[in-house]
Amino acid sequence: MIKKYPIYQVGMVTLMLFGLLEFSYADDGFQQQRAVLVAEIKSDVEKSSDFLEKDQLDNRVLDAIYKVPRHEFVPVKQRRWAYKNRPLPIGYGQTISQPAIVAIMTDLLQLEQTDRVLEIGTGSAYQAAVLAELVDRVYSIEIVPELAERAATDLQRTGYADVNTRQGDGYYGWKEAAPFDAIIVTAAASHIPPSLVKQLKPGGRMIIPVGGQFMVQHLVLVTKNTDDRVTTRQILPVQFVPLTGQH
C-alpha cells in the first residue's frame, strides 16, 4: 500500500515533522531554551568581565531575561531562533537586539525598582519588556508607525500593558514624564541628542549601542554626575587590547 502511494508516505512524514517542530515551540520548551540562553550570557560575561568591571551581571537582569518570552516579540517565522544569542530581523530594516547585548545594556543602567526609564526606539518591544521587569515606569517611543503599533499590541498581549508607548519623534524625549533615571537609545542617530541628556536626572545614566543592525561595535554610557557634569564611557563588549603584550 505504502509502496503504491509514495506521496502519501512523504506527506505523513512531513506532517509528523511539523508536529514535532510545533511541540518544540510549546511554552515549557521555550522556558528551557531561556534557561540555556541565560547560562550562555553568564558565561560570555565571565569571559569578558573587564569592561563591566564585575564578574557577572546583576541577577535581577538575568532573571528578567529568563522571564521575558522573547519568542513573543519576534516575527512568527523567526520563532525557532528566538532563544539563540543573536539579533533577528523584525522587518522595516530593524532587528531585535542580541539578548546578551540587551542584558549588558540593561545592567549598565544600574536600575532600581522605583526608577523611571525612557527608551528611544521601541522596535520589537523586547527591551521595553525586560525593563518593565525591573522598574515601575517604562516609557518607550518608536518613530516607525507600523512598528510602534505592533509593539504596543505585543506588550499588551504579553502582560506588559504598564509600559507607556508612543509613536513619534524621540529627539526631545518625553517631556511630560521627564526627568529620567535612565535612558536607552537604540534608534540610529548621527549624534547623541543634547535634549535627551537634559532629561537625565543628576546621577542618571544613558546607554547607546553603536554599530549596525546586526553587530554592536561598542556601547556608549553617558553619565550625568550629581553636579550635572556629563561624561561618556566607551565600552567594548569584549576583552581586547589593541597592543600586544597588554592583557
Next chain:
Amino acid sequence: MKASLPLAYLLVVSLTSASALAYEVLLMRLFSIVQWHHFAYMIISLALLGYGISGVFIALNRHRLKRHFPTVIVTNLLLFAIAMPACFLLAQKVPFNPAEILWDPRQLLYLFAIYLVLTLPFFFAANVIGLSFYQYKENVSFLYAADLLGAGIGSVGIILLLFGLFPEKILTVLLLLVVLAALTVSTYAFDRQQLNKTKWNSAFLVIAVIAILFLPSLTTLQISPYKSQSQLLTMPETKIIDRQSSPLGLITVVESNKLPLRHAPGLSITADTEPPEQLAVFTDGDNMSAITAFDGDPETVSYLDQMTSALPYHLHSLSDVLILGAGTGSDVLQARFHNIKQIDVVEMNAQTINLVQDQYSELSGHIYSSPEVNIHITEARGYVSTNDKNYDLVSIPLMDSFGSVAGLHSMAENYLYTEQAIRQYLQRLNPDGFLSFTRWIKLPPRDMPKLLAMVINVLKKDNIAKPAQQLIVIRSWQTSTLLVKNGSITTDEINRIKQFCQDRNFDLVYYPGITEQEVNQFNILQQPFLYQAATQLLGKQQNEFIDAYKFNITPATDDRPYFSQFFKWQTLPEIISLLDSGGLFLLESGYLLLIAALTQAIVASFILIVLPLWLWKNKLGIQTDTQNYKQVLVYFFCLGLAFLFIEIAFIQKFILILHHPLYAITTVLCAFLLAAGAGSYFSKRLSHYADKIIIMLPVAMISLLSIIYSMNFEEISSLLLSQNDIARYLGSVLLIVPLGFFMGMPFPLALDKLSQTMPELIPWAWGINGCASVISAILATLIAMQFGFNVLIMLAVVLYLIAAYHFPTSKL
C-alpha cells in the same frame, strides 16, 4: 575543412565582448547600490567564472557544438541577451543579507545561489567567443583582436551610458545590443542552409519588442532594508524627491516633511543648538550627507561650531581655506560660520555640486555660488599637485565623498591618504597654516593611529627637527581631529585648544607638552589609546609600536594606497577566539572577503580545470600517452594571471598622473584593450617565424617596457604632471599603447600554434585562461596591498617568462 570567417562575425564577437564587459561594470554598480560594495566585488568576481565553465563545457561537447555551430551561436546570443536582465532581477530576489552571514548559515546558500544565477550570462557570452575560437581556429588572432576591441569599446561605452541613464535602465540597452548582434550574425554571417533565418530573426524581434515595452518597468532596484536610505524611508512622510546617476554613484535626495533630519555627525553632547531644515543625500543608498538650509545668518548653522573639526578656526584668524572633498557643503558652511573670505572647494562629483548649486540652491542659500566660494570640480590629489596656491587651512573633512569611486575597482585604493599625498597637502600651507583631518572614532582605534604614523613619518623624512611641536589631536566620543601646523604650536594656541575642548566636552589627545593626567577626561576609554599611540609614534620606538599594534597601521604610500586596510594576520587567532563572545566587530571584513573570494575562485578553478582532466581526459582531446597538455595548462594559466596583474598595476599607477580615478581607469583600460587588440591582429604576421622567437619577442618587450616604466615612474609622472590635461592624457596613452600592443600577442600566438597541433585543446585553453583571470583580479589586489604595485609588476614579468618557457610549440 577550413571554415572561412565572415567579416560580420567579427562585429558580433566585438558586440558580445563589449556587452559582457559593460554588464560586468554595470553589475558592480547595481550590486553596490542594492547591497554593499565589498560583497558586490566578491559576487561579480566569482560570476566571471562563467568564462571558465564555458571553456570546460565547450571542450567536453566540442564536436556536437561544432556540428550545430550557427544554431549554437544564435541560441547563446539569445540566452545571453535575456539572461543579463533576467539573472540580475532573479539575483535581486534572493534574500541574501551580508550582515547576517556569520549568524545564519542559510546566507551562504543564498550567496551561492546568487553566484550561480549571475554566472549564466557570462557563460553564454563566453560560449559565443570560445566556440568561435574553435570554429575559426585559423583566424584566432582576428577573433581575439575583435574580442579585445569590443572590450575596449565596452569599457568606454558603459561609462558613457552610466552618465546618461539610471543603471537599472541600462539592462535594457545591453539586451538590445546583444539582440542586434544576434540579428547581425543570423542575417550576414550564416546562410539559409545553416540557419532558419526567418524563425530566428522573428524571435529576436519579439524579444526586442517585449524588452522595450516591459523591461523598463520591471527593472526596479530593491535596496537592502538595512542601508541607511531604506531606514530613513520607513519614517512617516519621507520620500525620494530626486535621483541622479553617474559612474561615481547613484545620488538620491530624500525629503522628510514631518520630522527634521538633524544630521550633525560628531555634534557635541553639550550643544545647545541643532541643525536647521535639511535634505538627506545618499550615495548608493548609503553614506548619508545633507544639504542644509542657510538663510545667510551664520547663527542658524552655529551647530557646526560644536564639532571637533571646528578647532582650527579657534586657534588664530584664517583667511584662505581649502576643503578637499566638500560633498554637499557642511564644511563650507562651517567655514562661512567662521567668516572665512576665501574658500576653495574641491569636489570630484559634479552632480553633488550641481545639487547644491542648482537644484537646491535656494534652500542652501546659494552657498556654492557665493563670492567667497570657488568651486573646483576635480580630484583632490590632482588639484594640490597642479595648483600652487597656498592656504591657512587645508581641510580633509569627515564626509569626504572620494570613496564612492571605489565601485569600479576592488578594495578602495585611496590616493588621498598616502604619505605622498600628505606631503603635498603640507606644501600647500602658508606659514602657521594648518592641515586638518577629521575621522570617525573606531574602537579599538585604527585610522587615527595610522594617520598619525603617516604624518609623523612625512615630517621625519622631510627633516623636520621636532614633529612633536606641530601636532594637535582632539576627540569626541564620535570623531577625532588631527591638526598639523606649518610651524610650532604656540602657548596661546594650546590655551585655546584647552578652552575649545572644555566648552564642548571634547578630550585632549595630544598637543606639545601634554601630560597623561590631561587626557581621557570626558569621553573615557578603557585606556587612553590615542594618546598612547601619539606619544609612542613620536618617540624612538615608532616601528616597534607599529609592529606591536594589533591592526595594520603601517603608513600607506602611493605604491600601496590602501589606507583602510587594517587587517593583520597575527591578530586573527585572538579575534577568532572572541567571536563567540561578541568580538565579530573586530574582524576587518573587507580584507577577509577578498581572501574568501580568492579561496572560492581557486577551489572553483581547481574543479573546473583539474577535475575534467582527471575524469574526462580523452573527452577533452588529450591523448593518454602524452604529457604535453601540461604545457598548455601552465602557459594559459600564467598568461591569465600576468595580463591582469600588469593591467591593474598600471591602471593604478596612471591614476596618479591622470588624477580622476574614473577617467584614468577608463582611459588606461580602453587604451590597453585597443592596443592589445591591434597586437593580436598583428601577431598573425609573426606566425611563420620559429616557435621560440615568436613568443620571445612580445615577452621580451612586455618585460622591458614594464621594468622601464616601473623603475622610472617617478620621473615619468613628474614630466607628465607638468603638462596640460591633453598632453597628460596623450602622453599616458602613448606609454600604454606599446605595452598593450605586445600584451595582445601571446594569447593568439599560442592558440594559433594549438590550431596547428592540437586544436581540440583550444576551448580548454580558453577555460583555463578564464579561470586564471578571475583569480588574477583578486590576487592582484591582495599582492598590491601586501607588497605594492612594483612587486605586482615584477611578478607579472616572471609569469610571462614562465609562460614563454611553456609556449605550446609546433612539436607538441
